Structure formats: C-alpha cells, structure tokens
Amino acid sequence: MAIDARLLEILACPEDKGPLLYFAADELLYNPRLKRKYRVERDVPQMLVEESTQAGDAEHQALLEKARARGITPNF
16 A cells, blocks of 8 residues: 555645655655655654754765656756
8 A cells, every 4th residue: 555645745844844745665765855864654754853864975865866767857
C-alpha cells in the first residue's frame, strides 16, 4: 500500500514548506531543494526535520534521475 494521493498533494517539507517527491519503492519522501530525505514507515511519513537525513551529491542526482524517468520534473 502507498501513501494516499490526496495526502501527497498537501504534504510539504516542514523546513521550507515546499513540495516533496515520493519514492514508494524506497519508502522515501525527498526535498530536492534541501537534499533532505524523510522516511516513510508503514505508509506513514516521518516528517520531523530532526529525524530526516541529507542526501549526498550522487544520491541526489540518482533520485532526480529516478523522478525524471517517471516523468516528474522537480521545480526547485
């Protein structure tokens, strides 16, 4: 089961309030502007900045490529 599409429409990064990219297979929400990753556990987003992790440059590029392959062009 994945995060409900209606919830994804309203979810935003708690730090910059911008939109997030969702990678269901990776159980991950990603803010490409800040390179910040938020875990998704049992379809529940873990949206605390203190518990998020930073993506390195290579991981950031890989996530952007994965998004582009799905037809998503991040605006940041």
